[in-house]
Structure formats: C-alpha cells, structure tokens
Amino acid sequence: MSVAINNACVKCGACVWECPSGAISPGDPRPVVTAESCTECYGFFGESQCVVVCPADAIDVHAEPVEELARRFDVLHSGRAPQNTWIWTRVGVP
Ligand code: SF4
Numbered sequence: 001m002s003v004a005i006n007n008a009c010v011k012c013g014a015c016v017w018e019c020p021s022g023a024i025s026p027g028d029p030r031p032v033v034t035a036e037s038c039t040e041c042y043g044f045f046g047e048s049q050c051v052v053v054c055p056a057d058a059i060d061v062h063a064e065p066v067e068e069l070a071r072r073f074d075v076l077h078s079g080r081a082p083q084n085t086w087i088w089t090r091v092g093v094p
C-alpha cells in the first residue's frame with residue numbers, strides 16, 4: 001500500500017506539496033495518500049520525498065516490490081522515462 005500517514009502528523013502540508021505524483025491530498029484530520037498513485041518516488045527521486053520532508057516522522061512506508069512501483073510509474077506517467085532509478089533507495093523502513 002506504499003505510504004500512509006499516521007496520527008503523529010501535525011498538518012504542516014509539506015508532503016502534499018512535495019509529492020511528484022500528486023498522491024497526497026489535504027484531509028482532515030490529516031492528509032490522505034492515494035496508494036495507487038504512490039511509487040515511493042521511484043522514477044522521480046532517490047528516496048521518498050514525503051518521508052524526507054516530514055518534520056513529525058508521521059509517514060509509514062509499507063514496502064512494495066520495486067517491480068510493482070515501476071509498473072505503477074509506467075501506468076501513471078506513460079511516455080515518460082523514469083529518472084534516478086540507479087540511486088533509488090527505500091527510506092522509512094526499519
Ligand atoms: S513516497 Fe513519493 S510518490 Fe509516494 S506519496 Fe510520498 S512523495 Fe508521493
């Protein structure tokens with residue numbers, strides 16, 4: 001299910017602005033992640049930007065196989081070549 005926002009969220013809104021896939025929408029009591037739109041930033045950045053910018057450690061990563069993330073990128077962004085895959089790494093997973 002990619003990433004999810006937990007109740008430590010302080011509603012700063014940073015993750016909404018940072019997501020390159022538009023996967024995070026404002027919500028109450030906290031923003032909402034559309035799982036099928038999240039690639040864990042695969043194809044865009046080296047690591048999940050929402051996890052990196054969150055000041056409250058409020059984003060949990062539910063890891064999915066990288067093959068699924070790559071498939072999702074192709075569906076969501078058809079015609080666009082994935083970038084930075086060589087430096088992609090999963091963050092937020094103990
Ligand atoms: S991991 Fe990346 S694609 Fe997924 S919700 Fe966070 S910023 Fe968006």
Ligand code: SF4
Nearest residue numbers: 009010012013015054
């Ligand atoms: S960046 Fe973290 S604290 Fe800010 S809205 Fe997103 S989940 Fe909440």
